[in-house]
Amino acid sequence: MFTYIQIHLYFIIPPIILLGLIYHPLIGRREILKFLWLGFMATVWTTPWDNYILSQGGWSYPPNSIIGKIYHVPIEEHMFFILQPILVILLHSIFTHGRLLSFDVDVDQIPNDTKPLSEKSEIDRKGEGQEDQSTEKTQLSPLWSERHEEHTLIQTLPRRPIPSLLWMISSLIGLRLVQQTNLYNTIDYGMKQHMFYLSWILVWITPVISFLTYLGARCTWRDWLSICVGSGWLWIVDTIALRSRSWSISEGSTLGVELWKGLPIEEAIFFFLTTYLIVLSSSLISHLHTLLLLTPDLPPCPPFNPVAHIKLLARVAFTPPKIDRRILVGLKEAEKTLKKGSKSFEVAKLAFGREMRIGLVVIYAWCRVTDNLIDEPFSVNTGSDQNDPSSTSLDEARHKILKSIRSHLQLTNQLQTRYPAQPYSLQEVDQELDDIPNLTPEDRSAFHLFSLIIPRLTPIDPFLELCDGYSTDLKFPSKPLSTISQAHEDKLTDHLPIKTREDLMEYADNVAGSIAGAICHLSWSILDSNTTLPVKEYDRVRTTHKGPGPSQDGSKERSNQCSDGGDSRNEIIRSARLMGCSLQLVNISRDIIKDGLISRLYIPISWFQTPSEIIKILFSPPSQPTSTKSYTERLLDLADSLRDQSLSSIEALPRTTRGGVRTMVVSYYEIANAIRKNEGEVDEYGIKVGKWRRIGRAARAMWLGA
Numbered sequence: 001m002f003t004y005i006q007i008h009l010y011f012i013i014p015p016i017i018l019l020g021l022i023y024h025p026l027i028g029r030r031e032i033l034k035f036l037w038l039g040f041m042a043t044v045w046t047t048p049w050d051n052y053i054l055s056q057g058g059w060s061y062p063p064n065s066i067i068g069k070i071y072h073v074p075i076e077e078h079m080f081f082i083l084q085p086i087l088v089i090l091l092h093s094i095f096t097h098g099r100l101l102s103f104d105v106d107v108d109q110i111p112n113d114t115k116p117l118s119e120k121s122e123i124d125r126k127g128e129g130q131e132d133q134s135t136e137k138t139q140l141s142p143l144w145s146e147r148h149e150e151h152t153l154i155q156t157l158p159r160r161p162i163p164s165l166l167w168m169i170s171s172l173i174g175l176r177l178v179q180q181t182n183l184y185n186t187i188d189y190g191m192k193q194h195m196f197y198l199s200w201i202l203v204w205i206t207p208v209i210s211f212l213t214y215l216g217a218r219c220t221w222r223d224w225l226s227i228c229v230g231s232g233w234l235w236i237v238d239t240i241a242l243r244s245r246s247w248s249i250s251e252g253s254t255l256g257v258e259l260w261k262g263l264p265i266e267e268a269i270f271f272f273l274t275t276y277l278i279v280l281s282s283s284l285i286s287h288l289h290t291l292l293l294l295t296p297d298l299p300p301c302p303p304f305n306p307v308a309h310i311k312l313l314a315r316v317a318f319t320p321p322k323i324d325r326r327i328l329v330g331l332k333e334a335e336k337t338l339k340k341g342s343k344s345f346e347v348a349k350l351a352f353g354r355e356m357r358i359g360l361v362v363i364y365a366w367c368r369v370t371d372n373l374i375d376e377p378f379s380v381n382t383g384s385d386q387n388d389p390s391s392t393s394l395d396e397a398r399h400k401i402l403k404s405i406r407s408h409l410q411l412t413n414q415l416q417t418r419y420p421a422q423p424y425s426l427q428e429v430d431q432e433l434d435d436i437p438n439l440t441p442e443d444r445s446a447f448h449l450f451s452l453i454i455p456r457l458t459p460i461d462p463f464l465e466l467c468d469g470y471s472t473d474l475k476f477p478s479k480p481l482s483t484i485s486q487a488h489e490d491k492l493t494d495h496l497p498i499k500t501r502e503d504l505m506e507y508a509d510n511v512a513g514s515i516a517g518a519i520c521h522l523s524w525s526i527l528d529s530n531t532t533l534p535v536k537e538y539d540r541v542r543t544t545h546k547g548p549g550p551s552q553d554g555s556k557e558r559s560n561q562c563s564d565g566g567d568s569r570n571e572i573i574r575s576a577r578l579m580g581c582s583l584q585l586v587n588i589s590r591d592i593i594k595d596g597l598i599s600r601l602y603i604p605i606s607w608f609q610t611p612s613e614i615i616k617i618l619f620s621p622p623s624q625p626t627s628t629k630s631y632t633e634r635l636l637d638l639a640d641s642l643r644d645q646s647l648s649s650i651e652a653l654p655r656t657t658r659g660g661v662r663t664m665v666v667s668y669y670e671i672a673n674a675i676r677k678n679e680g681e682v683d684e685y686g687i688k689v690g691k692w693r694r695i696g697r698a699a700r701a702m703w704l705g706a
């Protein structure tokens with residue numbers, strides 16, 4: 001026989017420890033709130049009910065099975081009220097971790113208003129042209145804007161009165177049966193007395209389910225999966241406990257029907273409904289957390305104090321905000337972009353919690369789209385230039401696109417500083433995008449998404465710096481040089497902007513250091529802030545993004561900016577930027593030959609003894625590849641020294657981002673290790689990194705911090 005505490009020790013606590021170990025790098029204040037709130041609600045809601053039923057003899061415990069009692073309820077049972085929510089929440093969090101949005105929402109199409117503004121204003125102009133209809137237009141326009149608003153705003157948490165009513169009806173049935181099934185009733189109601197346990201389950205739990213369902217809580221298929229696994233496990237545990245007489249259910253108060261041998265149907269229903277209620281609450285809380293991040297006038301990070309936290313969630317649950325459709329569509333598109341674009345980021349993103357991941361996906365999609373637009377300005381049918389764009393037209397188009405991207409960023413930033421005095425309006429920023437010739441609706445959607453989410457979370461400066469990095473790329477020959485003589489004619493070295501180590505460091509800092517800094521801001525805003533507009537808090541830290549040229553060790557000299565009492569966040573950003581540079585150097589080493597094929601040489605010219613060495617790298621024949629050893633070694637040594645200076649900064653980030661950042665870093669360093677293993681040689685395909693080795697290293701970094 002197992003005692004009640006042994007049931008916990010053998011069957012409930014070990015899975016909690018196991019799931020806790022798996023999920024612990026991502027357990028932050030959002031998850032802790034779930035444990036606290038549901039543990040608290042379970043205790044408050046279940047204790048009086050359990051006391052009453054025990055007093056009525058509904059179930060009982062052999063005296064030698066329990067440690068002690070608080071009134072009628074054993075101490076172990078009180079533990080169960082808290083352990084079951086912890087177990088189910090962990091299971092639910094793990095099963096639903098892969099979803100970017102915790103809820104289902106039906107937005108398949110890119111909305112029409114991703115069309116260029118010029119097309120929209122065309123419609124407006126047509127209306128204005130018809131003088132006789134002008135009065136009608138003025139009357140119609142509020143209606144139009146109302147409709148327009150309806151079209152762009154989506155309620156992701158609609159009330160669900162019908163399913164809620166069905167749950168309420170089951171509560172009423174339960175209540176009716178309860179009235180007739182008191183065990184002490186002298187009149188025998190036949191079967192009805194056997195309904196005692198079932199009716200009390202219905203009366204006790206269905207009103208809460210009905211309430212949450214009314215608020216809009218509902219399950220996705222992954223939620224159902226966790227309900228099935230969770231309740232399935234609890235059924236097994238209950239069967240073991242009942243068979244070993246850890247507790248027993250009174251035969252008089254049950255129907256006598258068993259799900260399988262030893263498990264009364266009432267117990268199966270009980271554990272199914274409690275698991276369902278916990279998953280329903282957990283998924284509703286996740287939904288509310290996502291709404292906080294996606295709604296510009298709510299704080300993206302919930303308060304640390306659990307009481308303030310649950311109050312905020314309750315306020316949002318009772319008056320759920322509508323979400324801009326373009327955000328929801330944009331996120332869907334961004335996920336697709338990511339799937340196509342980068343397998344490794346697709347996996348690495350899973351090492352972050354959901355809210356952080358949303359921010360990263362938005363930034364990644366924007367970077368990907370802007371990078372593609374600049375690299376391939378004529379990729380889509382854009383008119384006359386498309387067939388054989390000359391170098392000049394390519395250059396012009398690229399510079400024009402970069403200018404539009406910059407102005408879009410600046411306008412986006414202004415939009416944020418005007419908010420909340422004026423509502424977010426994408427119309428203005430949209431105008432800038434109209435100047436980009438071959439913008440697809442998907443690209444436009446990535447820009448919209450960025451404007452709607454990022455400016456209140458991170459300063460815009462890192463992205464402007466990334467644009468500086470893009471403009472360095474634009475200095476390279478716009479079309480790959482196909483012959484050595486062409487290279488000589490074009491005075492190749494004039495077109496190679498990375499001349500010294502400092503140039504290289506500045507470039508790496510602009511393209512990767514900047515994004516590393518943005519990730520720091522993102523993590524503070526999402527995981528450790530307490531205002532609606534966390535970006536305002538970064539005004540001081542922001543200076544870290546602008547500074548004089550690079551110093552000898554490659555970092556930008558910004559010592560004067562830290563003399564104000566040593567803001568630790570400035571320090572962290574500085575280190576993070578070094579780490580970004582370090583990863584970029586690894587990237588550059590891997591792609592030396594590949595980049596050479598498109599006439600991009602990121603190795604400083606000063607590292608070459610003679611011009612013929614440059615030519616060898618740029619025109620490395622596939623049959624007799626040029627040795628890259630001396631360059632990769634130097635680049636990777638530099639990368640190592642930057643990494644060593646900055647590794648400690650990861651530990652200063654909010655706890656739930658550390659695992660993800662560590663995972664990203666080690667996967668990059670697996671590339672560096674592979675290059676070293678190959679004696680510094682890379683070819684046009686870069687270098688192969690063993691998939692399992694990479695996964696193994698990433699897992700160690702995530703769970704063991706190594």
Ligand SMILES: CC1=C(/C=C/C(C)=C/C=C/C(C)=C/C=C/C=C(C)/C=C/C=C(C)/C=C/C2=C(C)CCCC2(C)C)C(C)(C)CCC1
Binds near residue numbers: 046084278280314317
């Ligand atoms: C009896 C019995 C038993 C068991 C027990 C247990 C295990 C219990 C549990 C219980 C539980 C485990 C319960 C739970 C409950 C829960 C609740 C009651 C909840 C609620 C919630 C709410 C109400 C929420 C809300 C909200 C949200 C979610 C969000 C925000 C907003 C608001 C606040 C609205 C055994 C078998 C040993 C033996 C025989 C008898």
